Amino acid sequence: MSRLDGNMLAGRLVEVLGWDATTADxxxxxCGTHGPIAxxxxxxxxxxxxxxxxxxxxxxxxxxxxxxxxxxxxMPGITALEVTR
Amino acid sequence: xxxxxxxxxxxxxxxxxxxxRRATWHVATVADSRPETSTARRIELDVPTWPGNDAGxxxxxxxxxxxxxxxxxxxxxxxxxxxxxxxxxxxxxPDGEVSPFLVHDLRPGDQLELHGPLGAFFVWTPPxxxxxxxxxxxIAGGSGVVPLYAMAAAHSAAADATQxxxxxxxxxxxxxxxxxxxAALASAEPxxxxxxxxxxxxxxxxxxxxxxxxxxxxxxxAVPAASxxxxxxxxxxxxxxxxxxxxxxxxxxxxxxxxxxxxxS
Numbered sequence: 001m002s003r004l005d006g007n008m009l010a011g012r013l014v015e016v017l018g019w020d021a022t023t024a025d026x027x028x029x030x031c032g033t034h035g036p037i038a039x040x041x042x043x044x045x046x047x048x049x050x051x052x053x054x055x056x057x058x059x060x061x062x063x064x065x066x067x068x069x070x071x072x073x074x075m076p077g078i079t080a081l082e083v084t085r
Numbered sequence: 086x087x088x089x090x091x092x093x094x095x096x097x098x099x100x101x102x103x104x105x106r107r108a109t110w111h112v113a114t115v116a117d118s119r120p121e122t123s124t125a126r127r128i129e130l131d132v133p134t135w136p137g138n139d140a141g142x143x144x145x146x147x148x149x150x151x152x153x154x155x156x157x158x159x160x161x162x163x164x165x166x167x168x169x170x171x172x173x174x175x176x177x178x179p180d181g182e183v184s185p186f187l188v189h190d191l192r193p194g195d196q197l198e199l200h201g202p203l204g205a206f207f208v209w210t211p212p213x214x215x216x217x218x219x220x221x222x223x224i225a226g227g228s229g230v231v232p233l234y235a236m237a238a239a240h241s242a243a244a245d246a247t248q249x250x251x252x253x254x255x256x257x258x259x260x261x262x263x264x265x266x267x268a269a270l271a272s273a274e275p276x277x278x279x280x281x282x283x284x285x286x287x288x289x290x291x292x293x294x295x296x297x298x299x300x301x302x303x304x305x306x307a308v309p310a311a312s313x314x315x316x317x318x319x320x321x322x323x324x325x326x327x328x329x330x331x332x333x334x335x336x337x338x339x340x341x342x343x344x345x346x347x348x349x350s
Contacts, residue, residue, distance in 0.1 A: 002322060002348035002349060003322050003346065003348065004322070004346050004347075004348050005344065005345065005346045006206075007143070007159075007204050007206055007207050007345045007346075008143075008159045010108070010143070010159075010203035010204045010205070011108070011144075011145035011157070011159065011200045011201070011203050014108045014200070014203065015200075020108060020203060020204070020205050022204055022205055022206045023205045023206045036206055037206075038204075038206035038207065038343075039344075067153065067154055067155070068153070069155070
């Protein structure tokens with residue numbers, strides 16, 4: 001399984017949040033480190049896409065996409081996300 | 086307390102006046118497709134609704150099979166600026182799901198679904214008047230040169246005097262993407278320097294043997310950390326992670342090094 005990074009989440013984030021959050025600062029629930037989503041390590045498989053903290057490998061966010069276009073999105077490991085209004 | 090109208094608020098804003106380019110879905114028509122290297126194609130798309138894009142951004146291509154199955158992949162954009170012509174350079178991954186179709190089957194006149202422009206992190210924009218310009222070091226592994234080529238071209242188009250260096254690790258001279266364009270930019274632009282590292286075979290008169298990029302070559306061919314360059318690294322994951330580690334060891338600050346991984350080996 002190939003390791004990618006948070007840059008490739010831009011399109012999915014626009015679809016689930018309505019904006020490109022790759023530059024947004026996110027805090028990891030597991031280790032408390034924070035940084036832009038673009039720096040997350042991302043693992044994409046046919047079952048789904050997982051973004052992990054580059055410092056502690058904790059799961060930050062997951063996307064599961066069905067063939068019919070539905071998406072399940074969770075941010076179980078992000079305790080704060082920077083939102084620019 | 087007094088309230089202000091939205092127009093007055095907009096006028097008083099300290100935000101940059103450049104409108105944010107909103108990402109959305111577009112229908113593109115293939116204007117041209119031709120070989121870039123023996124494994125890659127340069128694909129030019131006409132996208133009438135395209136809002137323009139910053140140098141370094143990417144887009145998602147969505148293919149839909151007759152049975153409704155969809156596959157989406159991200160591709161860096163080789164073009165930048167306000168136009169509605171979008172240029173991609175796609176390297177075929179032999180076991181890929183989307184790139185073999187784009188490289189072998191896509192013909193001028195065909196239509197594609199695109200989502201973009203995407204990616205606000207791995208982009209370069211010319212320094213504004215009140216910004217202190219910083220040198221820029223671009224480091225490419227293979228097809229990772231695509232967004233970095235867009236940055237070098239945008240730098241030239243902006244007549245920006247900031248020092249730019251591109252260090253491009255590539256298998257052989259025939260595998261160089263945008264070979265003619267890079268040579269033209271480098272000869273026309275005193276502020277741009279392009280250095281090649283050939284990993285499998287060099288040109289005939291090359292002073293060094295073929296081999297992978299090393300820490301030592303990086304130290305001699307890249308803008309030193311003391312100059313506080315903005316560094317952009319793009320390529321296969323192991324390449325990006327090795328180079329980013331060497332840069333931090335050489336004294337570059339983590340926040341000055343922006344990375345984009347293509348995956349693969």
